[in-house]
Amino acid sequence: MHDKTIAELSAGLKAGEFSAEELTRSYLERIERLDGQLNSFVTVTAERALEQARVADQRLAADEAGPLTGIPLAQKDIFCTNGVKTTCGSKMLDNFIAPYDAGVIERFQAAGAVMLGKTNMDEFAMGSSNETSYYGAVKNPWDLAAVPGGSSGGSAAVVAARLAPGATGTDTGGSIRQPAALCGITGLKPTYGRVSRYGMIAFASSLDQGGPMARTAEDCALMLSAMAGFDRRDSTSVDREVPDYAAGLNGDIAGLKIGLPKEYFGEGLDPEVAKSIEAAIDEYKKLGAEVVEISLPNTKLAVPTYYVVAPAECSSNLSRFDGVRFGYRCEKPKDLEDLYKRSRGEGFGPEVKRRIMIGTYALSAGYYDAYYLKAQQLRRLIRDDFVQAFEKVDVIMGPTSPTVAFNIGEKADDPVTMYLSDIYTIAVNLAGLPGMSVPAGFVGNRPVGLQVIGNYFDEQRLLNVGHAYQRATDWHTRTPKGFE
Amino acid sequence: MALDKQDVENIAHLARLAIDEDDIPAYAKNLSNILDLVEQMTAVDTSAVAPMAHPLDMAQRLREDEVSETDQRDHFQQIAPSVEAGLYLVPKVIE
Numbered sequence: 001m002h003d004k005t006i007a008e009l010s011a012g013l014k015a016g017e018f019s020a021e022e023l024t025r026s027y028l029e030r031i032e033r034l035d036g037q038l039n040s041f042v043t044v045t046a047e048r049a050l051e052q053a054r055v056a057d058q059r060l061a062a063d064e065a066g067p068l069t070g071i072p073l074a075q076k077d078i079f080c081t082n083g084v085k086t087t088c089g090s091k092m093l094d095n096f097i098a099p100y101d102a103g104v105i106e107r108f109q110a111a112g113a114v115m116l117g118k119t120n121m122d123e124f125a126m127g128s129s130n131e132t133s134y135y136g137a138v139k140n141p142w143d144l145a146a147v148p149g150g151s152s153g154g155s156a157a158v159v160a161a162r163l164a165p166g167a168t169g170t171d172t173g174g175s176i177r178q179p180a181a182l183c184g185i186t187g188l189k190p191t192y193g194r195v196s197r198y199g200m201i202a203f204a205s206s207l208d209q210g211g212p213m214a215r216t217a218e219d220c221a222l223m224l225s226a227m228a229g230f231d232r233r234d235s236t237s238v239d240r241e242v243p244d245y246a247a248g249l250n251g252d253i254a255g256l257k258i259g260l261p262k263e264y265f266g267e268g269l270d271p272e273v274a275k276s277i278e279a280a281i282d283e284y285k286k287l288g289a290e291v292v293e294i295s296l297p298n299t300k301l302a303v304p305t306y307y308v309v310a311p312a313e314c315s316s317n318l319s320r321f322d323g324v325r326f327g328y329r330c331e332k333p334k335d336l337e338d339l340y341k342r343s344r345g346e347g348f349g350p351e352v353k354r355r356i357m358i359g360t361y362a363l364s365a366g367y368y369d370a371y372y373l374k375a376q377q378l379r380r381l382i383r384d385d386f387v388q389a390f391e392k393v394d395v396i397m398g399p400t401s402p403t404v405a406f407n408i409g410e411k412a413d414d415p416v417t418m419y420l421s422d423i424y425t426i427a428v429n430l431a432g433l434p435g436m437s438v439p440a441g442f443v444g445n446r447p448v449g450l451q452v453i454g455n456y457f458d459e460q461r462l463l464n465v466g467h468a469y470q471r472a473t474d475w476h477t478r479t480p481k482g483f484e
Numbered sequence: 485m486a487l488d489k490q491d492v493e494n495i496a497h498l499a500r501l502a503i504d505e506d507d508i509p510a511y512a513k514n515l516s517n518i519l520d521l522v523e524q525m526t527a528v529d530t531s532a533v534a535p536m537a538h539p540l541d542m543a544q545r546l547r548e549d550e551v552s553e554t555d556q557r558d559h560f561q562q563i564a565p566s567v568e569a570g571l572y573l574v575p576k577v578i579e
Contacts, residue, residue, distance in 0.1 A: 095563075096563060097563055099556075099559055099560055099562070099563060192539050192540070193540065193542075206538070206539075232547075235544060235545055236538070236542070238540075238542075298528075300524070301524065301525065301528065303521065304521055304522045304523070304524040304525045305525060307518060307521060307522050308522055308525070315499060319500075322500075323565065324564070324565070324572050324574055325560075325564050325572055326560075326563045326564060326565075327565075329565035329566070333574075333575050334575065335575050335576075335577075336574050336575055336577050337500070338502075338575070339574060339575055340500040341500050341501060341502040342502045344499075344500055344501050344502070345501050345502030345503055346502070348501070350507075353501055353503065353511075354511065354514055354515060354518070356499050356501060357492070357495045357496060357499055357501070357511070357515060358515060358518055358519070358522075360495055360498050360499040361495050361515075361519075362522075364495075364498060371522070373535055374525050374526075374530060375525065376535035376536050376537065377530035377533040377534070377535050377536070378525055378528060378530060378533075379535075379536045380533055380534060380535065380536035381528070381530070381533060383536060383539060415514050415517065415518060416517045416518060416520075416521050419518075419521065430539075431539055432538075432539025432540060433539075456539075456540065
């Protein structure tokens with residue numbers, strides 16, 4: 001059962017080939033047996049999962065099931081889950097039992113999906129390798145010496161290793177697309193405002209967006225239809241109709257205009273990764289697409305701009321962790337300032353502290369214009385590059401990551417080198433656009449991801465572009481050794 | 485942009501973060517490297533560019549000023565480190 005996609009499992013449940021309870025038990029058994037190698041779950045919610053599965057079986061029997069009813073999914077541990085520990089990968093929230101459900105969690109519950117557990121992640125989603133988690137690094141199922149990417153590395157590893165057919169991620173600077181690429185799965189970061197941020201622990205509020213991670217574009221379509229939609233509790237949620245994304249997949253891309261930004265194929269791109277991406281683009285040409293070279297001239301500014309905007313917003317968002325109302329509190333505080341400082345100093349790991357300090361510095365008196373204001377001006381230039389490109393092309397393609405997965409420990413001591421591994425994904429968040437990563441080959445035994453960037457609210461087209469490629473290729477069907 | 489020990493201590497204080505004395509040199513080095521990366525922003529003249537507040541140029545949604553939440557104080561205080569009579573307890577602030 002575990003080698004089936006969500007679409008196949010959904011058909012199997014409806015045809016009565018197996019029950020939701022049997023399906024859930026089979027995934028729980030795999031997690032129990034295999035996750036010791038990967039460390040991809042922080043919490044497994046077995047009892048709750050089986051209860052939800054039994055309810056799903058009743059819905060299936062009563063013919064009241066939707067496409068996700070009875071489908072076991074893993075949730076990134078950034079989404080608040082009522083009554084279940086929600087850690088965000090941090091010691092700060094190691095004791096935090098969320099008192100409410102995130103909007104996304106409510107939506108999956110309403111759809112009848114089963115939650116298998118909460119996945120490991122970089123602390124507060126700050127990282128590109130999953131090494132900043134308080135719960136230890138996650139390993140890449142394709143090569144246990146390699147990182148799975150981050151920050152949604154646990155979710156990516158879970159899907160690649162067939163410990164769940166789908167999982168949620170969040171993407172602030174590439175945190176869905178980069179781990180999807182490094183683990184050989186499909187992941188979609190929707191348009192800013194498409195998926196509710198209510199109950200999704202905030203990192204950088206103007207960039208954060210939740211989205212689906214699964215084996216195929218079709219499965220991402222099924223998940224996105226359930227996840228997306230207006231939520232009045234998120235002040236930047238967009239009130240706009242949600243299409244039935246899976247029904248909109250026809251695999252026809254004849255006449256599609258693909259833009260290739262020359263800045264995404266230059267210095268810093270691993271030549272072996274470039275070969276896989278070029279082969280994928282040739283495949284699209286065979287399928288009837290037209291390819292044109294474009295330019296996104298401000299690409300180089302995306303990383304510097306991001307490392308002002310994201311830390312500034314993070315320093316503000318993370319000021320709520322003060323040791324007073326919830327989360328970690330230090331022992332024997334001698335006064336209130338000591339309580340704040342030691343609770344935060346002991347509760348946060350080094351990367352989170354670095355980003356809080358950069359953000360605090362950038363927002364401090366006298367520096368605001370030079371940093372935050374300047375970054376917001378550059379952000380407009382970066383956005384305008386995309387707006388102009390989409391006057392000429394339907395989608396933009398390039399590599400998701402400049403290299404395949406690097407080794408655990410390889411970049412852990414050098415934040416700037418780590419930051420540059422998100423060079424192709426960050427601009428999309430600054431512009432608020434949707435982006436997707438699709439499996440497009442291997443270098444050795446490590447997967448390569450093709451990034452597809454779309455215009456605002458063009459998720460349907462992105463998914464169809466991914467679907468067309470997956471009908472013509474089989475990269476997305478490969479299974480890591482030891483997890484067959 | 486090179487930050488020294490004093491800068492790191494000031495920033496850590498502003499951010500209400502206790503950091504170990506031994507870790508200060510590493511923070512100074514890493515934070516300086518990050519600020520060097522950020523420095524690349526200055527290469528572009530943005531004097532004529534309006535800062536971007538929202539990618540879709542949307543304005544903040546407003547609602548009527550009416551009570552829309554129910555009181556869940558007891559529920560939310562179950563996860564607090566220290567409470568008494570509905571109040572959050574912290575060390576004495578006023579002598």
